[in-house]
Amino acid sequence: MNLALKDIQHNRGRFGLTALGIGMLLMIVMGMGGIYQGLIEEALFLVNRIGADLWVVQRNSRGPFAEVSRIPSNLEDRVKAVPGVLTARRFVSHTIQREHNGNPLRIVVQGLAWPDDKGEWLSLQAGRHINSAHFEMIADQLLGLKLGEKLTLGKDAYTIVGITKGMVGQGGDGIAFFTISDALAIQLDTAAEQSRLEREARGGRISITDLGRFSPELLERAKGPSGGIPTLPIAFVSAVLVQVRPGVDPEAVAQTIRGWKDVSVHTAEEQRELLLKGAVDKSRRQIGLFRTLLVLISAIIMALILYTLTLDKVHDIAMLKLMGARNSVIIGLILQQAILLGAIGYAVAYLLGQELFPKFPRQVIITEEDLIVLGGIVLAISVLSSFLGIWKAMSVQPSDVLS
Amino acid sequence: MQEQIKKAVEAFNLIKIYGSGNTQVHALKDVSFSLSQGEVIALLGPSGSGKSTLLTALGLVNPPTSGQVFIGGVQVLDGPKIFVEERSFRRKNIGFVFQKANLIPFLDALENVQLALEINDVSARQARKRAMELLEYLGIAERANNLPTQLSGGQQQRVAVARALANRPNLILADEPTAALDGFQGRKVMELFRKVAHEQRAGVIVVTHDHRSLDVFDRTLQMQDGILQPSQEKEG
Numbered sequence: 001m002n003l004a005l006k007d008i009q010h011n012r013g014r015f016g017l018t019a020l021g022i023g024m025l026l027m028i029v030m031g032m033g034g035i036y037q038g039l040i041e042e043a044l045f046l047v048n049r050i051g052a053d054l055w056v057v058q059r060n061s062r063g064p065f066a067e068v069s070r071i072p073s074n075l076e077d078r079v080k081a082v083p084g085v086l087t088a089r090r091f092v093s094h095t096i097q098r099e100h101n102g103n104p105l106r107i108v109v110q111g112l113a114w115p116d117d118k119g120e121w122l123s124l125q126a127g128r129h130i131n132s133a134h135f136e137m138i139a140d141q142l143l144g145l146k147l148g149e150k151l152t153l154g155k156d157a158y159t160i161v162g163i164t165k166g167m168v169g170q171g172g173d174g175i176a177f178f179t180i181s182d183a184l185a186i187q188l189d190t191a192a193e194q195s196r197l198e199r200e201a202r203g204g205r206i207s208i209t210d211l212g213r214f215s216p217e218l219l220e221r222a223k224g225p226s227g228g229i230p231t232l233p234i235a236f237v238s239a240v241l242v243q244v245r246p247g248v249d250p251e252a253v254a255q256t257i258r259g260w261k262d263v264s265v266h267t268a269e270e271q272r273e274l275l276l277k278g279a280v281d282k283s284r285r286q287i288g289l290f291r292t293l294l295v296l297i298s299a300i301i302m303a304l305i306l307y308t309l310t311l312d313k314v315h316d317i318a319m320l321k322l323m324g325a326r327n328s329v330i331i332g333l334i335l336q337q338a339i340l341l342g343a344i345g346y347a348v349a350y351l352l353g354q355e356l357f358p359k360f361p362r363q364v365i366i367t368e369e370d371l372i373v374l375g376g377i378v379l380a381i382s383v384l385s386s387f388l389g390i391w392k393a394m395s396v397q398p399s400d401v402l403s
Numbered sequence: 404m405q406e407q408i409k410k411a412v413e414a415f416n417l418i419k420i421y422g423s424g425n426t427q428v429h430a431l432k433d434v435s436f437s438l439s440q441g442e443v444i445a446l447l448g449p450s451g452s453g454k455s456t457l458l459t460a461l462g463l464v465n466p467p468t469s470g471q472v473f474i475g476g477v478q479v480l481d482g483p484k485i486f487v488e489e490r491s492f493r494r495k496n497i498g499f500v501f502q503k504a505n506l507i508p509f510l511d512a513l514e515n516v517q518l519a520l521e522i523n524d525v526s527a528r529q530a531r532k533r534a535m536e537l538l539e540y541l542g543i544a545e546r547a548n549n550l551p552t553q554l555s556g557g558q559q560q561r562v563a564v565a566r567a568l569a570n571r572p573n574l575i576l577a578d579e580p581t582a583a584l585d586g587f588q589g590r591k592v593m594e595l596f597r598k599v600a601h602e603q604r605a606g607v608i609v610v611t612h613d614h615r616s617l618d619v620f621d622r623t624l625q626m627q628d629g630i631l632q633p634s635q636e637k638e639g
Contacts, residue, residue, distance in 0.1 A: 001514060001521055003507075010509030010550075319505045322464065323566075324494025325522040399464045401505055402455065402578070 003329070004336035007313075018305055019341055023348025025298050026378060030349050031357060032291040033370045036284060038363035043170040043280040046093070046110075047271050051121060052241035053250040055091075055266045056257055064093060064238035065170060065271070066278040071263060073180075073237045076113075082256050084248040089113030091239040092183040095173060098153065100144075107143060107176045108169035109153075111183030111237070119162070119177050127162035133179055138162035142174035154189030158182065170280065172362035184235055199223050295377060303385035306338050310389035317393050318400035327394065334389045342382030346375060410476065411573045411606020412461060413437040417470035419456050419629075430456040431467060432629040440573065443600035443607040445617055448626030454610045457626070458576050461608070462497055463489045475573035494523045498567025498605070500577040504559035506551040512562045513538060513547040519569035537565040541595060557588035564595055568603060575599065577609040586615060593619040 008015045047065075055064070056071065056079055063069025079088035092111030097104055112119050118129045119138050127147045130136045137158040139145045150157045158178065167175040178186065190198075203223040207213075242257075242265075244250050250267055257265045266274065276284070310317075317330055350371070357364035419431035430453045438444060448454050459465035461472060463485060472480040474496055479487050506515045513534050520530035538544040543561045551559055560580055567575050577596065581589030593609070593616040600607040600621075609620070617623055625632035 001510075001518060001527060003510075003518075006514070007509045315505070316507050319507065320522070321490065322462075322493065322499055323519055323522060324490040324492075326490065329522055397464075399459060401501065402459070 002336070003333045004340065007333070008337065008340065015341070019344040020348055022298070022302060022305070022341055022345030023352065025294075025301065026345050026349035026374075027352045027356070029291060029294045029298060029377075030353050030366060030370075030374055031360075031364055032287055032294060033374065034353070034357055034364035034366045035360075035362065036287045036291065037365040037367055037370065038172075039280055039283055039287065040276065041365055042168050042172050042363055043275045044272055045168060045170075046175075047268060047275065049121070049167075050091075050241060051243065052091075053244045053268055054242035054254050054257070055268070055271050056088075056240040056242060056263050057238070057266065059262055059264050061264060062266075062274050062278060064091065066274045069238050070236040071238075071240065073235045075237075075263065076240050078260075079240050079242055079257065082242075082253055084244050084253045084256075085242055086245045087116070087243045089117055089241050090180050090237040091241050092180050092187065092237050093169075094183075094187050094238075095169065095171065096153070096186065100151070105143065106171070106173040107139075108171075108173050109183050109186050110175050110177050111180035112177050114179035114181075122162070122164050122167070122177065125163045125165045127160070129162060130177065130179060131161070134182055135159060136161045136179075137182075138164060138177040140164045140167040140174035140176065142166075142168060143176060145176075153186045156182070156185065166363075168363065170275065180237065184237070188235075295381070299381045299385050302338070302341065302381055303388045305341070306334065306386050306389040307392060309337065310334055310392045314392070314396050315401060317396045318398055321396065322398035322401050330393050331390050334393055335383065335386050338382040338386035338389070339379065342378045346378045409440060410473065411438045411440045411442070412475075412608075413473040414457075414461065415471045417457070417460060417467045417472070419453070419460060419465075419467045430629050431460070431470075434470070434629070434631045436624060436631055438574070438606040438608060440606055441600055441604045442621050443597050443609065443619070444622040444624055445620040446608055446610045446624050446626060447612070447614075447617075452626040453629040454626050455578055456629075457631075458578050458608065458610055461574070462499060462576050463487075463493055494519070495570055496573045498570070498572040498575040500560070500563050500567050500575065500580045502579040502582040504551065504556075504563040506559055506562055506566075508551055511548050511550050512543065512554065512558075512565075515551070515562055516565045516569050519566045523570045525570075534565070534569065537568055538562070541565050555588075556584050557591060560584065560588075560592050561595065564592070564599065568599055568605070571603065572605055575605050575607045577607065579610055579612065581611065581613055581616070589613055590616045590619070 056075065057063040057069040058071050061067055061069045073090050076088050076090050079085060090111065090113050093108060095106060095108050097106045099105065112130060114130055114133060118131070120129055122129070122138060125141060130138060135156055135158050137151070137160055139160050141163050145151060145160050147160055147163055149160050151160065169175055200223070242253065244253050254265045254267060257263065320330055353366060357366065414437070415435050417431045417434040418429070421428040421430055434457060446454050446457070456465065460467045463479060466480055466483045466485060469482040471478060477487065479485065479492060507518065510518060513531070516534035516537055517530045520533055521527060525533070535544065535547060538547050541561045541564060543558055546554055546558055554562065575596070581592050584592060596607045596609055597619045599605060
């Protein structure tokens with residue numbers, strides 16, 4: 001006869017509610033693990049999906065994710081000339097926040113090196129890839145934009161031609177893909193008044209230099225559009241992504257580029273390390289510590305519940321001892337209930353999580369490995385937390401039945 | 404030796420002292436008695452006279468300060484020293500019945516009796532069969548699948564008696580088993596003890612205040628201030 005099951009059958013409602021409570025607590029533990037994994041996934045998403053072997057960035061910077069990186073866009077051509085390089089493309093990525101239908105809309109603006117990169121590597125849920133050099137965008141469904149909708153960013157309106165799923169930046173915001181030139185236009189958008197003022201100021205600055213005094217024509221040009229001034233620098237991008245030829249060691253190509261004095265280069269693995277140990281490290285550790293605390297709290301709550309369940313049975317335990325029941329019978333009763341409570345709580349946590357986690361604003365990724373580890377932790381908590389109840393049961397004297 | 408085997412219990416010079424120094428209480432003062440197999444005796448006495456102390460000493464729950472106890476011919480106690488593995492010995496040789504039935508609340512009547520057998524390593528099937536036989540024997544088989552809360556006080560006591568009898572003990576110790584019952588139910592339970600003692604050949608000691616059912620017993624013993632008074636044999 002299984003006393004643990006008999007007791008549970010007799011107190012179904014109470015046990016069910018307790019298991020539900022434990023389950024909800026474990027769901028939070030599970031969810032924290034999922035948020036932790038989601039954070040890593042989101043942080044590494046672009047690095048993993050963009051398919052670059054090397055990231056060429058501003059000299060001595062850990063960019064473009066961990067810190068700002070600015071390199072001239074024509075660096076792409078220099079990189080293409082390095083032996084072993086298959087492709088090199090410019091990379092622009094920045095986050096903007098605009099209003100959309102009265103709500104804030106945060107977008108990770110990602111530049112594609114069109115026409116070489118039309119976004120074919122993106123898995124589309126609807127629509128098509130980018131076919132035009134300007135004014136088209138592919139948006140992730142997380143942004144809530146509709147296919148065919150026009151979104152005004154800066155001075156231009158961009159048509160949503162494709163929809164992706166699960167494309168998020170390291171902050172959990174949805175990514176929208178544009179051509180590099182459009183991405184730069186969005187990033188460097190300046191108001192007309194600002195341009196006018198800058199032209200006037202430029203004229204003022206150059207008029208006090210020898211160059212301005214000896215070249216009145218240059219003075220005239222300085223007051224016009226910036227494209228008319230040959231000495232102004234060319235556009236900057238965040239990084240140049242390099243794909244090496246099959247069979248070529250990326251480290252060998254990196255060594256060549258490291259010889260240049262104006263840039264730094266990171267392998268894809270180094271880029272992942274930079275992200276995990278830099279940008280998301282504190283969040284990761286914070287969630288990890290919070291999760292550890294939650295596990296401890298769950299253990300304490302379970303221990304108290306099992307202790308209370310045991311206190312309710314002190315008289316029955318005394319009677320069992322008086323009847324001559326072995327300690328194993330009494331320990332089995334408490335331990336089996338603890339494990340059942342943990343197992344049911346775990347199942348409740350899993351089922352509730354399956355329903356609730358997809359509704360969370362950021363990714364909650366429950367991996368199989370996490371489930372196994374949490375299962376082990378729940379088992380350990382169940383066993384450990386039953387010790388308090390077992391200790392109480394062992395201290396019960398058969399004579400207590402007389403009291 | 405032959406004489407000892409026929410005895411359900413023999414106690415010699417039991418002394419039980421609680422506390423120390425000025426707060427010492429002598430709960431048992433040189434108590435000696437014996438009980439034959441198949442004999443049912445009533446243990447009378449006012450509250451605090453030492454009845455329950457004697458019962459718990461015989462049940463290996465609260466050993467005496469000094470004195471010897473033999474149960475079924477086996478020496479189990481010499482003062483506080485216990486010669487047997489107490490729980491194992493209790494489940495095989497001693498049955499308990501109390502004022503409250505103390506049934507396990509989440510088990511039905513049949514399971515309460517079955518449990519006593521299963522913890523004595525009887526297989527579940529055999530235990531269920533024997534438990535049912537006992538409930539039939541005590542006239543409560545029709546309530547076998549009822550939980551304790553669904554049974555009257557008298558019915559609960561019958562189940563408690565069945566549980567006490569489950570492992571065919573040499574000795575049944577009952578501490579005021581009818582205190583919570585009305586006169587009619589109380590008498591029926593007392594008669595049950597007599598039946599059990601005579602038919603199952605167990606020695607039964609019943610602590611009681613109920614003088615209305617004393618005719619049921621083979622003998623009565625009187626406790627007063629820890630001293631056991633000479634026994635009164637039943638007439639006729």
